[in-house]
Amino acid sequence: MRSQVKAPNNGRLRFQIMMVVVLLVSLLIGSMPAKAADNEADPSVQETFGQLQAGKRLKSERTYVTPEQPTVYLTFDDGPSKLTNQVLDILDKEDVKATFFVLGEQAKAHPAELKRIVKDGHAIGNHTYNHVYKELYSDFQTFWNQIQRSEDVISNIVGIRPQLVRAPGGTATNFDAYYFYLMEQAGYIMEDWNVDSGDSKRANVPVNEIWQTVKASPLDHEINILFHDGTGHESSVQVLPQVISYYKKLGYAFATLTDQVKPKQFAITKPKWSRNMSLKQFQGMIDQTQQYAVAHPSPSDLVKQAEEKRLAQKLEAEAEEKAKAKKEEEAEAARILAKQAALPLQVHVLGGNTFSIEPSIYKLHANQIELPLRYLIEKMGGKVAWQADTKTANAHYGIYDMDYDLVNRSISLFTLGKQTAYYSLADMNMQDNQIIVPLRKTIVSLGGRITNAVMDPDYREVSMALRPLHFFKENNTILKNSLFAMGG
Ligand SMILES: [Zn+2]
Structure with missing residues (x-):
């Protein structure tokens, strides 16, 4: 009797030990990949991180179209404001198109002006939410958050998510290689300028000073000229007709910036901000920006995707047509053979x-x-x-x-x-x-x-x-x- 009772007890104990071992082993196995992911980033990300840390610009391949006619891209930053309507009136009268790099904060305060910009056929770019340098350039995450916030405001008013971004103050001494790289990962195009009208050198720059600055600027084939339509820029409004007429007389056309226009971008200079990005933060930003890019394909991406889809469909239709023709040919050959085989x-x-x-x-x-x-x-x-x-x-x-x-x-x-x-x-x-x-x-x-x-x-x-x-x-x-x- 005793041995009969003991035997199942032994068996249960053995079973319990076994379960503990199985549990321990599975815990160990389960924890291994998680540990690896914590300590090691993707080797290609690590390499990218190192190159950016060394200040190397890693540009993605893009193709641009150079216009035949010399072209001026008028750009207006920091709006919309009460002045924007006056700018729009002049542009309307002169029949030229421009690009407005708006602040999310300003767009929220002047939705009617934002709507008119779009209605009049001008382009909209993102100029961050509040223009506060100290926030924007303290770390990329903050910059990124402002771009998103501003974009949401613009999107809510006019249904557009601008692909073009102008960094407040320009990228020089503000952007580093990480900023450029991550913005590109998200699908944005950074736009600096190659002519500064000087209308924001200080408060209330006189009209004549702006005019002299513009006239003294070099005449490139494509001119991306910086103006401001934010509060306090009355001089910019006043000088505008003169500036437009000046370039018109020189044979320039006027156009909006698009993703087809090669952006003017300053070379990387040492940022005046002290920043530190860890590999882990970088990995996190890559994830955020790439997720954004997937969720928000740019218009040209959409065109490309549509083109690729159309091409794939065309190839498929052709292959189907060929297969059908071949089948018919084979059927015909089989019919002939059958007929011949049936001949006495x-x-x-x-x-x-x-x-x-x-x-x-x-x-x-x-x-x-x-x-x-x-x-x-x-x-x-x-x-x-x-x-x-x-x-x-x-x-x-x-x-x-x-x-x-x-x-x-x-x-x-x-x-x-x-x-x-x-x-x-x-x-x-x-x-x-x-x-x-x-x-x-x-x-x-x-x-x-x-x-x-x-x-x-x-x-x-x-x-x-x-x-x-x-x-x-x-x-x-x-x-x-x-x-x-x-x-x-
Ligand atoms: Zn600005």
Whole structure:
């Protein structure tokens, strides 16, 4: 009894220990990948991180279109404000388009102006939410948050998520390689400028000073010129007609900035802000920016995607069309083959009988007609005898005898009992216990020849010259004599 009680107890204890071991092992295994992810970033991310840390600009490949005509891209920062309507009136009157880098904070306060910018056909860029340098350039996360916040405001008012971004104060001494790289990862295009109107050098820059600055600026093929339409920039509004007329006279066109225009970007200079980005923070920012890019494809991405989709559909349709055509071709070929296979073979023996060979009996193989030996010989009135012991078939026709040797695949031809030829006949084969032979060779062996053959898609006919059997009977003696006289 005792041992019977003890045994299950032991078993339960063993089971419990086993479960603990299983649990420990699974905990250990489960914790391993998590640990690895904490300590090690993706090697390619690590490499990127190192390059950016060294101040290297890692630009993604983009293609741009250079306009034929020299072009001015008027840009207005820090709005919209009460002044924006005046700017828009002038642009309307001059019939030129511009780009407005708006602050989220200002857009929220002046939604009507923002709407009019869009309605009038100008472009909108993002200039962050509140323009406060100390916040924006203390770390990328804050900059990023402001871009998102401003974008949400703009999107709520006009339904646009601007792809173009202008850094408050410009990127010089503000951006580092990380800022540029992460903004590009998110799909944004950073826009600095190559002509500064100087309208924000200090408060209330006089009109004439702005005018002199613009006139003294270099004339590039594409000019991205910085103005401001924020509060306090009355001078900018006043100088604007003069500036537009100046560039017009020089032959410039005016256009909005787009993702097709090569952006003006300052080279990286040492930031005046002290910042530190850890690899872990960098990895986190890459995740955020890339997730954003996936969720918000840019207009050109959408165009590209649509183009790719269209191309894929076109290729698929072409492949389908091809497959369909091929199928039809094959079906047609099969129809022809089936039709041909169903054709009887008309046989004319010149001066003799005419008969038809059913399609099930003969076949067309490698351009020659093959049919059972017995069938052919008997059709001609001859006889076939089978010698099972030697595996030979004897076909007798008139003065001819043919011995088919199945073992050696050969034919011995006898004329009047005398062997006159020996062929090795690779074409000879057995099918359903019948010896299958080629028609032409067999007829020739019987002293005849094929005089004509018609192998049309819908008609098959063979004409042959072959001495009829009665000829041999009537001329037996003469044949014998002439044959032996010839020494055959
Ligand atoms: Zn600004």
